[in-house]
Amino acid sequence: MKRLLLVIPLLFGITAITFSLTKALPGDPVYSIVGERSSPEIIEKIRKEIGADKSVVRQYAGYIALLVQGELGRSYFTGRKVADDISVKFPNTMRLAFASMIIAAPLGIFFGFLSAKRRGKLTDRVITLLSVSGISFPVFWSGLLLMLFFSLKLRFLPPSGTGGMQYLLLPAITLSLPALATLVRITRVTVIDIMDMPCIRTARAKGIPETGVSMIHILKNALIPLITVIGLELGSYLNGAVLTETIFGWDGIGRYAMEGIIKRDYPVIMGCLLVGTLVFVFINLVVDVIYHYADPRVRVHGTDR
Amino acid sequence: MLKRLIRAETRRFIAVAVLFSSLLFVSCSSRDRVEGFIHYRLNYNPSTLDPAHIVDVTGGIIAAKLFNGLVRLDEHLAVVSDIAESWEISPDGTTYTFRIRSNVRFTNNRKVIASDFKYSFERILDPKGKSPNTWVFEKVAGARAYTRGDAAEVSGIVVRDHHTLQIRLEKPFSPFLNLLTMTAAYVVPKEEVERWGVDFSTHPVGSGPFILRDWRHNDRLLLGRNDDYFSGKARVKGICYRVIPEDLTAIAEFELGNLDVISIPASEFRRFKSSNTWTGLIASREGINSYYLGFNCSRPPFNDHLARMAIAHAIDRKKIFETYYEKRGVLSHGPIPEALRSWPPPEPLAYAPETANELIGRSGLKGTTIRFFIPADQEVADIAEIIQSYLKLAGLSVAIKQLEWSSYKAALNKGEADMFWISWWADYPDPENFLFPLFHSSNRGPSGNRTWYTNKTVDALIEKGQRLMISSARSSYYGDAEKVIVKDVPSVFFWHKADITLRQPTVRNYEIYPIYSVDKGLEVSF
Secondary structure, three states, X not given: OHHHHHHHXXXXXXXXXXXHHHHHOOOXXXXXXXXXXXXXXXXXXXHHHOOOOOOHHHHHHHHHHHHHOOOOOEOOOOOOEHHHHHHHHHHHHHHHHHHHHHHHHHHHHHHHHHHHHOOOOHHHHHHHHHHHHHHHOOHHHHHHHHHHHHHHHOOOOOOOOOOOHHHHHHHHHHHHHHHHHHHHHHHHHHHHHHHOOHHHHHHHHOOOOHHHHHHXXXXXXXXXXXXXXXXXXXXXXXXXXXXHHXXXXXXXXXXXXXXXXXXXXXXHHHHHHHHHHHHHHHHHHHHHHHHXXXXXXXXXXXXXX | OHHHHHHHHXXXXXXXXXXXHHHHHHHOOOOOOOOOEEEEEEOOOOOOOOOOOOOOHHHHHHHHHHOOOOEEEOOOOOEEEOOEEEEEXXXXXXXXXXXXXXXXXXXOOOEOOHHHHHHHHHHHHOOOOOOOOHHHOOOEXXXXXXXXXXXXXXXXXXXXXXXXXXXXEOOXXXXXXXXXXXXXXXXXXXXXXXXXXXXHHOOOOOOOOEEEEEEEOOOEEEEEEOOOOOOOOOOOOEEEEEEOOOHHHHHHHHHOOOOOEEXXXXXXXXXXXXXXXXXXXXXXEEOOEEEEEEEOOOXXXXXXXXXXXXXXXXXXXXXXXXXXXXXXXXXXOOOOOHHHOOOOOXXXXXXXXXXXXXXXXHHOOOOOEEEEEEEOOHHHHHHHHHHHHHHHHOOOEEEEEEEOHHHHHHHHHOOOOOEEEEEEEOOOOOHHHHOHHHHOHHHEOOOOEOOOOOOHHHHHHHHHHHHOOOHHHHHHHHHHHHXXXXXXXXXXXXXXXEEEEEEOXXXXXXXXXXXXXXOOOOOOEO
């Protein structure tokens, strides 16, 4: 509960910092709103309309007043409510993020485990090679390759659009690759560390079958770093994946935020940042709760949360 | 043990994967079309579909399908009847009387009458409104007073009866009918505007050949055919606009048949041009635009005529056009596109490196670093580097500053650049549209004259042209103005870019129109 209450001052801090940062950016939304041909009077009028004629402090106060009413304001360009837009785009982003994590997490842990178990052997080398490539290849490259293969050659999935499973698959796979590769690396290192720990030797000595050792003892010990990585990756995916969304025409929060930034659409930028902050806070909370169950040592310190 | 486990796991995994993918194979295909609809690509989601607020081409393209004005442009860029079946212009050129058709209905089934136009035009000028398009009507008598809030209505817009509308101008302004073909002059139904308020931008109601059916922002926009359209219904059942920001993705969609027409991105031009399958399906048309290298004429170093001439002489435009640009357009003679020019073209300064060197010596340009501003765009960046290398050959140092669009525009409007790369696209097809906003001294800065060019002779010539109603006499003034401008070199005019499109073999009657507002979507078919 205390953690949740702490979110409020955190949000104030975040809004204050981001608000002043966005205002400090060069560029002016007014020029984009008025188009190529406009008189100084119109520019002045629109500046007044969006409140850009007031001091930054007054503007910030205005924004906070809006937030307190539960509003995020309207986009300067589309006139649509930012909250409405986000409520459409965020679920799309969520679907993409979870779909790629559903692909990345089991596969990443499985191959990482395999790699560790077969350390130094060919399997390990191949997996290592692939996972290093997975981390290094940028998504706009792997995404286009996947599109070339699955859409143009196999004629199996549509190259772009927002919608059901067939639209989701390509961007989800693309987005999952770097996370998958990271998870393989982390799992491998962690499992190798754990395999050398005395408790595993003890387990083996107790005559527990090898499967049991791998599944229960090693995996359980490896959970903490894996949960941390999965949580962080998920958090960043939930804040949008601009490149993947752009390539596949996926209507997510990343593209929305990016467009807002390019046009200096301040209400949109602020709305996206706020949602992003909340997502990270929430994910961290969930991760902490999972720690609590996964690792008895965590439980000792924070019983009454 | 583990080996066996892994093997079992792997087997199970493969089995599941095969099952899963075969299921997908059954249910999925790369086909993604709405039956009977023509599919186009948009590079980005239009901000708004409210004619009062549209300032971008994307919004304009769609608005042309949803709305109508009093008059419109035909494919030869002549002003023809739209909702007004006829009109008369008083001999002094200030009073326009429009006769409104009696068979036009909004898609909410109400008849369009003269007072709808008065409402729609006053809405643009509304002192409480936020329309950035007031300039379209600023020449109407009483418009300024109304916008300032000093009058209850625009005195120059008079509704004589349900079918007669009269517009009086402050003084004769020859391109006025052209202005009335623009997006901002479309008619909207008052009851719908009031019902939706701000959200009229996403719930547009007009009288056009299409009706907005569904708009999934950033994804796709569906327009259904209006079967009761007053001048015959469209041949396609509807239009599907797909919002696809990435060029390569759009190409993939096109090759799969999910898009019917695309403009060919520069990077793919050569490939399609040399492909036997596609070469016959490429169409191109000179765009009504002008790409140029502008100078800030208001301060050193480029307030010096010699310095500007030196730069013009130092760059081989023709070579850049033929090699890097692959001749995707026509080389400019001046600011005005060939399609709008009815007089002999002026002769721009030719590539002459020796003359350039001599002029640089005389102008005191040597030793200064020229700040060259460009927007964030790969093609522009390439061109900027080529220009930089030409100027380096002439012994000049150029610092390229690349900014994203909004910062770029702010910087230009404040006059921070010495030199910049920009383009101008026609709002309406009249040479005046390439002279008045770009070179008249009253438009310096954000109104269009970003070179801050000031020349009293040019101002006077443009104004004279604006006042004359006979086009041959107008042309002589505009021609003279263009000649002076080319001589003064406020900009080096590079080229007029062509629109180059590629269509599927199934598409018939597709034409590239010189201005987006011409295309009502009535002709194209399968």
